[in-house]
Amino acid sequence: MERRLLSGDEAVAAAAKDGGVHLGTGYPGTPSTEILETFSTLGGRAQWAPNEKVALEVALGAAFGGARALVTMKHVGLNVAADPLFTSAYTGVQGGLVIVSADDPGMASSQNEQDNRHYAEAAGLPMLEPSDSQEAYDLALAAFELSERWQLPVILRMTTRVCHSKSIVARRAGLPAPKAPAFVRDIKARVMIPAYARPAHRALRKKLEGLRIYNESSPLNVWREGSKALGVITSGVTARHVREAAPEASLLELKTVYPLPIDKLRAFAGSVERCVVVEEGDPILEVAIRAAGIPVEGKPAAFRFGELSVERVRRILARDPRPEPEPPKGKAPALCPACPYHPVYAALHKLDCIVAGDIGCYTLGVLPPYQGIDACVAMGASVGMGLGLRHVLPEQEARRVVSIIGDSTFVHSGLSGLVEMVYNPPPTGHVLIVLDNGTTAMTGQQEHPGTGRTLAHEPTTKVSIEGLARAVGVRSVDVVDPVADPAAFEKLLAERLAAPVLSVIVARRPCILAAPNIRRYEQAAEAKRAAGVEAGNV
Amino acid sequence: MSSRIVNVVLAGVGGQGVIKASDILADAAFRAGRDVKKAEIHGMSQRGGSVTTDVRFGDEVLSPMITPGEADFLVVLDPSEIAVTRSLLRAGGLLVPPDAIEEARLPNKKSLNVALLGILARALDLPEEAWRAAIHAALPERLHALNEAAFRLGRETALPRPNP
Numbered sequence A: 001m002e003r004r005l006l007s008g009d010e011a012v013a014a015a016a017k018d019g020g021v022h023l024g025t026g027y028p029g030t031p032s033t034e035i036l037e038t039f040s041t042l043g044g045r046a047q048w049a050p051n052e053k054v055a056l057e058v059a060l061g062a063a064f065g066g067a068r069a070l071v072t073m074k075h076v077g078l079n080v081a082a083d084p085l086f087t088s089a090y091t092g093v094q095g096g097l098v099i100v101s102a103d104d105p106g107m108a109s110s111q112n113e114q115d116n117r118h119y120a121e122a123a124g125l126p127m128l129e130p131s132d133s134q135e136a137y138d139l140a141l142a143a144f145e146l147s148e149r150w151q152l153p154v155i156l157r158m159t160t161r162v163c164h165s166k167s168i169v170a171r172r173a174g175l176p177a178p179k180a181p182a183f184v185r186d187i188k189a190r191v192m193i194p195a196y197a198r199p200a201h202r203a204l205r206k207k208l209e210g211l212r213i214y215n216e217s218s219p220l221n222v223w224r225e226g227s228k229a230l231g232v233i234t235s236g237v238t239a240r241h242v243r244e245a246a247p248e249a250s251l252l253e254l255k256t257v258y259p260l261p262i263d264k265l266r267a268f269a270g271s272v273e274r275c276v277v278v279e280e281g282d283p284i285l286e287v288a289i290r291a292a293g294i295p296v297e298g299k300p301a302a303f304r305f306g307e308l309s310v311e312r313v314r315r316i317l318a319r320d321p322r323p324e325p326e327p328p329k330g331k332a333p334a335l336c337p338a339c340p341y342h343p344v345y346a347a348l349h350k351l352d353c354i355v356a357g358d359i360g361c362y363t364l365g366v367l368p369p370y371q372g373i374d375a376c377v378a379m380g381a382s383v384g385m386g387l388g389l390r391h392v393l394p395e396q397e398a399r400r401v402v403s404i405i406g407d408s409t410f411v412h413s414g415l416s417g418l419v420e421m422v423y424n425p426p427p428t429g430h431v432l433i434v435l436d437n438g439t440t441a442m443t444g445q446q447e448h449p450g451t452g453r454t455l456a457h458e459p460t461t462k463v464s465i466e467g468l469a470r471a472v473g474v475r476s477v478d479v480v481d482p483v484a485d486p487a488a489f490e491k492l493l494a495e496r497l498a499a500p501v502l503s504v505i506v507a508r509r510p511c512i513l514a515a516p517n518i519r520r521y522e523q524a525a526e527a528k529r530a531a532g533v534e535a536g537n538v
Numbered sequence B: 001m002s003s004r005i006v007n008v009v010l011a012g013v014g015g016q017g018v019i020k021a022s023d024i025l026a027d028a029a030f031r032a033g034r035d036v037k038k039a040e041i042h043g044m045s046q047r048g049g050s051v052t053t054d055v056r057f058g059d060e061v062l063s064p065m066i067t068p069g070e071a072d073f074l075v076v077l078d079p080s081e082i083a084v085t086r087s088l089l090r091a092g093g094l095l096v097p098p099d100a101i102e103e104a105r106l107p108n109k110k111s112l113n114v115a116l117l118g119i120l121a122r123a124l125d126l127p128e129e130a131w132r133a134a135i136h137a138a139l140p141e142r143l144h145a146l147n148e149a150a151f152r153l154g155r156e157t158a159l160p161r162p163n164p
Ligand SMILES: Cc1ncc(C[n+]2csc(CCOP(=O)(O)OP(=O)(O)O)c2C)c(N)n1
Pocket: A027, A028, A029, A030, A052, A074, A076, A077, A080, A111, A359, A360, A361, A362, A379, A405, A406, A407, A408, A409, A410, A437, A439, A440, A441, A442, A443
């Protein structure tokens, strides 16, 4: 059996490969990005979708067709995909569908630390949670087994520490080979008009109760017999911290975090004198266990914030009331010195713009010297927020409002904001700057529809940002290189701000870190094309 | 119970090869038959921010993270990171600072990460062969000779004095 040192993300990719997954799709987002990248490297069929909602829909369609499908995203991505997510619990699937939600407690690289375990209960979908890379591998395979057995999508919930930590993984034979995809018509199960959705909801609740009973005796949940004085209920990487902080304690390590095996939890709590629920993030296990009438102790409110660690678990168990020490503060990331965004932020700063910003490398423009962003909330939100400001601010202020968005973000969810812009234009017009650096830089240089290359950097149809802007009816569309002539960029921006028109400025210049790679991909594509021409298959 | 776990923190700023060095160390311990866990936060490191990674090995490693004040070794690649990371080291722990190696003697500036691993190797009980294989696995072939030279340079450098 092959043993290797793998990150949690790599382990899920290996499981997808060994489990015969037909299609992996998703949208980049730390800490989930490496799953699809590794799956592709291992020879799996992996593709980036323009956003998480589309990714889930593609995977759902594949699973309706009887395939094994994997979809990956970071925690906030599941918000984008939430609409199909909830109803996919009603439709169920024909093949297998596993949705990876990579949460980021502590916000190493995110705008919030939402706890996506809430989604399992809210949507009514089974959820598994690994504590290290071996479990990420095993539970990814188990998730496909569950999904196919219960004909439901299954959520595999990971966190930054599980995704990015490396530990030893032994790969195994995988799963029984999947059936070849084939269409099976089942209109009542798949078409959610109210008449069919009502019984589907009842059927879902029945399945979940069946799953609960199944989880009661699931070998995935680990009960470690220890001291009678202290028992701990926990899940995810926290289980590892607990074993180190309190090696003597009895432990119930949950892997099936939804639906919860309540009878087992009751038995465990009853077997110890003091039973503490130690969980990272929101008190979800604690509330559910207490709601079932099982007396357990939770953690103090301060431990809802950030990641847990061995040290923090020791404090929870010791009921240590002392304030926690501040973690050492390192250097914050900043825009690369030669980043093409510098002249853009310099111009925005000089013209005293009010900037509705978005998420990507360019968010770092918020730091001194520019302090160049006034709002940043969610991907794609810059366009709508800018329009809202334009609608209500006094004219002199409204004229200073600019929306600024990256190329990947624009394709992800800026497009519907653009449609809003032409549909409900503010009286002062609006200026939207698309920062087109030819890559998704923030998450490590992934391709997107605007780069014209697939996840594996192979050529495909290139979506034109300026073409889209013109197509929806924006008349003032400029494409400029802000680095080539910063003064001209500033002049253009000033002119567009002065006129009460709708304007899109595409500031196009490759990310300096990505530029050499982009050149390589282009050369490879060119060489391939030339070889194709020679072979006569144009 | 398991034998004592060795805890190594590596620190620096984005672009210095901190993560690469931690991959080599973790792989060397893995090849030597130890249980290993390695934790890091990455995602925004290319923009010059601080990077620290934790490598732990022994018979059975549970948590992937090293508790502040419990690191046995702290290897720092950038002078600016010493002050912020020093408290991670336990009393009696060993700091390997960037100036433990004379820059002029490095085969190339980028190989500081591997040279500092060479110093660390003096204090760790991992076979030479595991180190060599880990260096080879982590780097493209054209860089093997250079990095082996950097590693040897570290190997021949005296260990700094432990943290009081
Ligand atoms: C819904 C959602 N999905 C994914 C992410 C992770 N993420 C943050 S910014 C970003 C894309 C950035 O790319 P781009 O807009 O091209 O800007 P750049 O980083 O290149 O400057 C991604 C994928 C997120 N924050 N929210």
